Amino acid sequence: DIQMTQSPSSLSASVGDRVTITCRASQGISSYLAWFQQKPGKAPKSLIYAASSLQSGVPSKFSGSGSGTDFTLTITSLHPEDSATYYCQQYNSYPWTFGQGTKVEIK
Amino acid sequence: QLQLQESGPGLVKPSETLSLTCTVSGGSISSSNHYWGWVRQPPGKGLEWIGNIYYSGTTYYNPSLKSRVTISVDTSKNQFSLRLDYVTAADTAVYYCARVLVVPDYWGQGTLVIVSS
Secondary structure (H helix, E strand, C coil), X not given: CCCEEEECCEEEEXXXXXXXXXXXXXXXXXXXXXXXXXXXXXXXXXXXXXXXXXXXXXXXXXXXXXXXXXXXXXXXXXXHHHCEEEEEEECCCCCCEEXXXXXXXXX | CCEEEEECCCEECCCCCEEEEEEEECCCCCCCCCEEEEEEECCCCCCEEEEEEECCCCEEECCCCCCCEEEEEECCCCEXXXXXXXXXXXXXXXXXXXXXXXXXXXXXXXXXXXXCC
């Protein structure tokens, strides 16, 4: 199985800050990487697929980059509603695997 | 607007079978563009992919569950189902069904299944 490792596990940032979350795959996955946002008690929401393609309706404050083994999710101009846990997921090969999550809190 | 809704027992006894159904509305489960999948999340923990199914019945399962899991589709009812045999407390989780277009893009609200006697 491909292991997905996110860093940091949690972060605290101020409104208006730019936030970057990193996801590393244990082997190359090309650009078969997705990002999800999950708020407490809610289902995950798809933000990005193919490493950098924004899902329909997702604001452009979210962006993704990377290929191979190293990927990043960037949130520009953090707002209180961005407080959530973010997960990366590889779909290069089965079984699909998720990172452990990064909890983003607002100071 | 596509909607997915999980249904099934919220409490299952150890060694018994967990059975959940996902009802799809606002779209056809027979779309050739999509898979349909299940993901679970133990309380306070991360996400685990369970498996995917195509409307034709082709399935892909997580090997960690493969010997116990069955996903099936009923196109006449626009539903797909999850069956997990011989459950233990480790199977306690919120179970989500999802439409898969490249990746899961529409999700159900999730249903908590507790395994306990």
